[in-house]
Amino acid sequence: MTMIKSSMAGNLWKLLVQPGDTVEAGQEVAILESMKMEIPIEAETAGTVKNVMKAEGEFVNEGDDLVELE
Amino acid sequence: MLKKVLIANRGEIACRVVRACQKLNMKTVAVYSEADKDAMHVQMADEAYLIGPPPVQQSYLRIEKIIQVAKDAKVDAIHPGYGLLSENAKFAKECQKEGIIFIGPSPEVIETMGDKVAARQTMKEAGLPVIPGTENGTEDVETLVRQAETIGYPVMLKAAAGGGGIGMERAANEAELRKVFEGNKKRAESFFGNGTLYLEKLIENARHIEIQILADEYGNVVHLGERDCSVQRRNQKVIEESPSPFMSEATRHKMGKAAVQAAKHMGYTNAGTMEFLVDPDENFYFLEMNTRLQVEHPVTEEVTGVDIVEWQLRIASGERIPFSQDDIAMSGHALEARIYAEDPNTFFPSPGTISALSVPEGKGLRHECGVTSGSTVTPYYDPMIAKFIVSKATRKETIAAMKTALREYRVEGIKTNIPMLLDVLSHDQFQQGKATISFVSEYLQKEKTEK
Numbered sequence: 001m002t003m004i005k006s007s008m009a010g011n012l013w014k015l016l017v018q019p020g021d022t023v024e025a026g027q028e029v030a031i032l033e034s035m036k037m038e039i040p041i042e043a044e045t046a047g048t049v050k051n052v053m054k055a056e057g058e059f060v061n062e063g064d065d066l067v068e069l070e
Numbered sequence: 071m072l073k074k075v076l077i078a079n080r081g082e083i084a085c086r087v088v089r090a091c092q093k094l095n096m097k098t099v100a101v102y103s104e105a106d107k108d109a110m111h112v113q114m115a116d117e118a119y120l121i122g123p124p125p126v127q128q129s130y131l132r133i134e135k136i137i138q139v140a141k142d143a144k145v146d147a148i149h150p151g152y153g154l155l156s157e158n159a160k161f162a163k164e165c166q167k168e169g170i171i172f173i174g175p176s177p178e179v180i181e182t183m184g185d186k187v188a189a190r191q192t193m194k195e196a197g198l199p200v201i202p203g204t205e206n207g208t209e210d211v212e213t214l215v216r217q218a219e220t221i222g223y224p225v226m227l228k229a230a231a232g233g234g235g236i237g238m239e240r241a242a243n244e245a246e247l248r249k250v251f252e253g254n255k256k257r258a259e260s261f262f263g264n265g266t267l268y269l270e271k272l273i274e275n276a277r278h279i280e281i282q283i284l285a286d287e288y289g290n291v292v293h294l295g296e297r298d299c300s301v302q303r304r305n306q307k308v309i310e311e312s313p314s315p316f317m318s319e320a321t322r323h324k325m326g327k328a329a330v331q332a333a334k335h336m337g338y339t340n341a342g343t344m345e346f347l348v349d350p351d352e353n354f355y356f357l358e359m360n361t362r363l364q365v366e367h368p369v370t371e372e373v374t375g376v377d378i379v380e381w382q383l384r385i386a387s388g389e390r391i392p393f394s395q396d397d398i399a400m401s402g403h404a405l406e407a408r409i410y411a412e413d414p415n416t417f418f419p420s421p422g423t424i425s426a427l428s429v430p431e432g433k434g435l436r437h438e439c440g441v442t443s444g445s446t447v448t449p450y451y452d453p454m455i456a457k458f459i460v461s462k463a464t465r466k467e468t469i470a471a472m473k474t475a476l477r478e479y480r481v482e483g484i485k486t487n488i489p490m491l492l493d494v495l496s497h498d499q500f501q502q503g504k505a506t507i508s509f510v511s512e513y514l515q516k517e518k519t520e521k
Contacts, residue, residue, distance in 0.1 A: 008420075009449040010419075011125070035421065035449055036452050036453070037453070
């Protein structure tokens with residue numbers, strides 16, 4: 001099990017995966033909006049999405065859990 | 071003269087406007103979000119009002135709320151700064167309706183210049199050259215091929231409903247145009263729900279050069295020369311300068327005259343900027359007009375000696391511009407570097423708390439800043455925290471002085487783009503005045519990946 005964490009504080013603009021989706025290493029799973037910029041969040045390893053921890057539009061802090069992979 | 075002004079903005083520009091008002095003995099009113107309660111602009115203004123939570127949609131973009139504050143505080147004018155509501159025709163119209171002076175041009179002019187097609191049409195009528203292209207979009211590749219023949223390759227194929235660089239493809243010849251057509255049409259359909267495409271001539275090795283205008287309410291219009299803003303990354307300006315190291319006196323004169331004529335044609339009032347692309351043969355093409363104060367206005371102030379914000383306030387007060395075009399002379403050289411809270415390698419934003427800030431001072435050094443030691447840079451707003459402006463007698467001296475100063479500029483607690491600014495200033499192409507709009511992607515980023 002791996003947790004994909006937010007690399008910085010910002011607004012969770014887009015969530016690109018749902019539970020059950022398979023992702024590859026390097027695939028974008030979410031896009032944050034911080035300081036008027038879009039910041040893609042990538043999966044570091046391949047896996048299946050078990051849980052998404054935040055909803056679109058929510059504010060996240062650096063280090064917050066975003067997506068759980070298994 | 072205006073007595074009390076509300077500043078509908080934040081950060082360095084709100085502080086800049088407060089100082090200009092103080093110089094003219096006008097009282098100032100700040101507005102702020104919950105994230106900005108300790109911000110410098112709040113402390114500097116005579117009065118300050120909380121207008122909502124941190125996100126701009128809930129605070130700095132709330133038209134009704136800001137107008138309400140303006141009425142409660144009994145201001146006679148609103149200065150919108152740049153960004154946020156500064157080019158919002160509805161906001162300008164609401165101010166007008168409430169009898170509050172909006173410091174800028176009329177809502178009608180803002181609206182026209184904010185519409186890509188209408189702005190292009192207006193400028194063409196005013197005699198400004200625009201980038202050759204097709205007026206109406208199409209979904210038919212044969213039509214596009216025929217149009218491209220007339221315009222001349224290379225061309226940019228663009229999505230009519232597009233923006234932000236999405237749905238834009240370059241084509242150097244017919245074969246390439248046919249090749250990029252299908253993919254771009256699909257992208258336009260999926261991103262914007264509209265597959266209509268249009269063509270624009272690609273201006274190669276272009277520079278971004280803009281003309282600053284001042285216009286009063288009695289038909290007097292002057293230009294304050296140009297700013298060269300060719301050093302850009304992702305359409306975001308990084309370093310600006312005046313005068314341009316590239317342009318001849320004849321072209322400066324021609325562009326300035328054309329800009330003044332266009333401003334008169336549309337009945338422009340207050341400060342504004344016309345942006346152009348200039349090709350290596352010094353042909354210029356109108357890009358867009360910014361109907362507001364611009365971030366990089368200080369470089370023009372340094373070389374002309376005209377305080378643009380002061381004149382915005384005076385013009386809004388109903389004063390006449392007392393000087394003519396012949397009275398305006400450019401002398402010396404000025405450079406502005408934008409200090410961004412961002413990682414210099416990944417270019418990602420770097421919010422956080424500024425634990426220490428120490429800025430070099432001296433003759434010819436100017437610092438426009440909205441933060442101080444202890445300030446928090448939040449993720450809610452633009453990453454630009456300050457502007458550093460240097461002016462000296464020659465371009466060479468200005469570059470040298472800015473390099474020395476930026477090496478002494480200390481910001482701790484957050485990452486900044488200062489290393490990248492020093493890379494630009496040290497680069498041979500920049501020093502020789504050869505930077506075009508592809509300078510950053512062509513040289514700096516390429517060299518970085520090669521390391």
